[in-house]
Amino acid sequence: MSATTTYNGNDTFHGWAASAKGAPLVLQEMTLKQWTEDDVEIKISHCGMCGSDDHYLCESWGPSTYPCVVGHEIVGTVTRVGKNVKYVKVGDRAGVGAQSGACQRCENCLTGNPNTCSDLKGFILTYGSRWPCGTPSYGGYADKWRGDQHFVFKVPDNMTNEIAATFFCAGITTYAPLKRTDVKAHSVVGVMGIGGLGHYGVLWAKAMGAKVIGMSHSDKKRDVALELGCDDYIVTSDKEDRKRYFKKMTHILCTGTSPDFQWEPYFDLLKVNGHFINVSLPKWDFPPFHTYDILKNQVFIHGSAIGSPNEIREMLKFAAEKNVRPWIQKYSMKDVNKAMENFRAGKPRFRFVLEN
């Protein structure tokens, strides 16, 4: 007899679903993936609101699949585990980020980088993908999540669920590339876009010992960015402001740009062998750059996608050690449409977290 038939619970959940591009989110009963012995079920207490949720609901990256339930900064209590599950047990508090599955066979998976799994069917995004059983994957604007243990992480004891949630996307997406490019004391890190990801970029770079420059598209966040820990602040469109950092930055972490983005003003800010790291995923493409511009100062250009499970565990440890805590504002899950409206208006300081 299969585990599914002996289970006393059920295979449905309630999620705040969109039925079409831009449609309001409506609570509806939906079907969970088919249970396997590698699965974990979580009663969701909190879910953060990511820029990618907005992109998916607005179809910034192409057509989305409906109905969809977005949300990939999920935290709650484990209510069920399959026989093969070793990472968490029933009763643990646990989180899930933007990835819920990987093929575990391709070279990227086998070398510890399943966040870059190259098997398009094996790579399962927390929402907008399909599980091997054929059921669509659904995210955390919901009461329940079910999925693969390999992408479920125990929440550290000294962290509440509401604080833990946003680490699983915004946190890891910014921690991993800063760590990989060796940000440390004497690094000078410019963080472009002081939003959900960007504010984590500031917190991590400070915790790694760097000097941090907030780089924002307007002057509106100056005070709050300094309060967050930035050592200085520049408005990216202001040429005079930028001049102060001509060839002074070791790293630029780009979490947000305007459609008129050009490379040259940012290359000008980097020291020799400096790193430009892009984690943003806007609906427009970056423009071409002049080949000589990357040669003359030996610039490294990086992209980074979320982070691997090992990097997630390392991040949680680092956050606990350095007491890195995101700035969040809570909304009741039932007010998700209001929260999304305020998110689109650029109001979060700096991450909205939905609470069941």
Ligand SMILES: NC(=O)c1ccc[n+]([C@@H]2O[C@H](COP(=O)([O-])OP(=O)(O)OC[C@H]3O[C@@H](n4cnc5c(N)ncnc54)[C@H](OP(=O)(O)O)[C@@H]3O)[C@@H](O)[C@H]2O)c1
């Ligand atoms: N690489 C990955 O794995 C990964 C993971 C998660 C998210 N993402 C992507 O990362 C991006 C940021 O996500 P997020 O959750 O941090 O979003 P967010 O909270 O909305 O932050 C984006 C920031 O972009 C900045 N921005 C620059 N020019 C802007 C303009 N003209 N209009 C509005 N904002 C502008 C804003 O900061 P200022 O006001 O300070 O300029 C804004 O706060 C999204 O594209 C998302 O899809 C990528």
Ligand SMILES: [Zn+2]
């Ligand atoms: Zn995200």
Ligand SMILES: [Zn+2]
């Ligand atoms: Zn793979």
